[in-house]
Amino acid sequence: MSMTTESIGSIPRSAKLQHALSLYDQGQLSEAEMELFYDEAVKDTIMNLEAVGSPVLSDGEQRKTHSFATYGVEGDKNMAADGLCIPFHDGHVRQLPRLTRGPFRFARFAYEAIPLARQYTQKPFKQAIISASALSLFYPEQGIADYPREQFVADLLAEQEKEIRGCFAQGASKVQLDFTEGRLSVKLDPSGQILRSFIDINNMLLDRFSPEERQKIGIHTCAGSDHDSTHSADVDYAELLPSLFEIKAGCFYIALACEKDPERVLKIIQQYRKPDQVIFVGVIDVINPEIETAQIVCDRVLQAARYIPHPYLATTDDCGFSPFCDDTSTSREAAFAKIAARIEGTALAARQLGIA
Numbered sequence: 053m054s055m056t057t058e059s060i061g062s063i064p065r066s067a068k069l070q071h072a073l074s075l076y077d078q079g080q081l082s083e084a085e086m087e088l089f090y091d092e093a094v095k096d097t098i099m100n101l102e103a104v105g106s107p108v109l110s111d112g113e114q115r116k117t118h119s120f121a122t123y124g125v126e127g128d129k130n131m132a133a134d135g136l137c138i139p140f141h142d143g144h145v146r147q148l149p150r151l152t153r154g155p156f157r158f159a160r161f162a163y164e165a166i167p168l169a170r171q172y173t174q175k176p177f178k179q180a181i182i183s184a185s186a187l188s189l190f191y192p193e194q195g196i197a198d199y200p201r202e203q204f205v206a207d208l209l210a211e212q213e214k215e216i217r218g219c220f221a222q223g224a225s226k227v228q229l230d231f232t233e234g235r236l237s238v239k240l241d242p243s244g245q246i247l248r249s250f251i252d253i254n255n256m257l258l259d260r261f262s263p264e265e266r267q268k269i270g271i272h273t274c275a276g277s278d279h280d281s282t283h284s285a286d287v288d289y290a291e292l293l294p295s296l297f298e299i300k301a302g303c304f305y306i307a308l309a310c311e312k313d314p315e316r317v318l319k320i321i322q323q324y325r326k327p328d329q330v331i332f333v334g335v336i337d338v339i340n341p342e343i344e345t346a347q348i349v350c351d352r353v354l355q356a357a358r359y360i361p362h363p364y365l366a367t368t369d370d371c372g373f374s375p376f377c378d379d380t381s382t383s384r385e386a387a388f389a390k391i392a393a394r395i396e397g398t399a400l401a402a403r404q405l406g407i408a
Contacts, residue, residue, distance in 0.1 A: 055353070055366060055402040056108075057395055058332060059101070060272055060305060061180035061228065062120060062372030063112030064384045069093045073117065073377060090115045091168065098172045100384075104392035108176045108226065111169035113372065116162075120230055120375040121182050122149055124158040124215070125190070136189050138236065142281035146376065151190045154199030156207040163218030176225040180272070180372070183229040184212045184257045185250035205253065213260050216269065228270045228305065229254065231296075232371075235275050235284040238291045251295055258300040270303030270332070271296070275310070277371035280339045280381045285310070289317045294324045303330045307370035309337040309344075309352060318359040331360050334370035335397065336390045338382065343389045349397020354404065362407050367398045 065073070072089040075081045081089075097112035116123040125131050128149075135150035162181045170177055191204050219227045231254070237246040258266055273296060276283035289311070296304065306321065308314050321331060335352040336344055349367070357365055373387040374380075402408040 054407045055362070055398050055405075056330075056332075057367040057398045058108045058178060058226070058305075059106065059110060059391060060369050060372045061110060061113050061230070062116075062374045063097050063114070063387055064374040064380060064382055065114065065377055066093060066096070066384060069114065070378070070380065094169050095172050098169060100388050101391070102173065102175065104388055105395045106175075106391060107395075108178050109169075109173050110178045110180065111165055113180065113375075115165045115168070116377070118377050119146075120180065120372060121186055123162065124160060124182065124187075124211075125149055126159060128157070128159040130154070130156070131190070135192075138276075138283055140276065140278055140281040140283050141285065142279065144279060144281065146278065148189055150192050151196065151204070153196060154204065154207070156190070156204050156211065158211050158215065161215050161218055163215060163222050163224070166219060166222035166224055170223055177223060178226040178228060179219045179224045180228040180230055181212075181215055181219070183231045183233070183271075184208060184253050185231065186233050187212065188250075188253055189233065205256075209253075209257050209260070212257050216261070220265070220268070226268055226270060226303070228272050228303075229301070230375075231271050231273050232276050232375075234273050234296060235287050235289075235292050238287045239284045242291075244291070244295070247292070247295055251298055254299050266300055267302035267328075269301050270305055271299050271301045272305040272371075274307035274334070274371040277338055277373075278376055279379055280341075282339070290320055293317075293320045297324045297326055297329060302328070303332060303366075305332040305368050306334060308334040308356070309370050310334070310339065314352070315355065318356055322359040325360070325364075328364075330364050330366055331356075332366040332368040333360070335367045336369040336394050338369055338371050338373050338387075338390070341382070341386070343386060344393045344397070346393050346396035346400055349393055350400040350404065353398055353401035357401070357405055362405065367394060369394060
């Protein structure tokens, strides 16, 4: 296929893995016992992604114990549970952890999961990680005695650089930074100051990499996806995208299928994207229970192709299917069916565009 297509990251966990996680949280399973369930889930995820023809694979974030945002600090004694609360439109709330003392260090790295997954595939492998800006939200607004924010940011960036370089060292062909807080920041602060600070800290991280390395680093933005609800879908993309493309990444994964007026968003992308930035447009609405057909996906790709030239147009899903491990609003079967439709529809559009 001459048009690139990739998943965002998370795949819903099976009922078996969900049950094992519950037992683990209750102290009824050891880490060694839990590894057996993780390994089975990763193997099944990769086999299913290969079966639907996915050209780039991932482990579906099966080993990220509770969420895409907190995997690196779970179990860290320097963290408390009473951090920033993120409300969703349906009324439920997710809460981030709060750093209580320095130094900031990862308790585990996402790159450690790569060799455990790549034993099951020879295909290109992608790893999604949390963004530096999201990690910055762990530092409390009131500060920490003897651990100023400046030192925290320095430690955070060092840990995140280690994470990304570790992913590449373990064979990842792409590293995706999940930046769901970008759109949310505009809702929290319409002045854009928080968004500007997020852009700055992510660029401080990316400045540590060469232009060639940055072409293999992507930024994912969406309005959140959890229990078929979002936290910032009411925020106008026009308030985010012009600043988003100032991030020094090579690829941008942009939720689009769920938008009420995708053509308007595409016009904004066309106006502000840099010439060398590859745009992965979302062609699968992950919180819509209806499974897209290949033709629906094809039509969405053809629409995007009027605004984003080949070879800078690619396709993806709007978001991960289960960024938080307890989200069972979408089944594994539905997720793989939607991914299959994306792959088939992208190939169909590529043929119609004459680039297959």
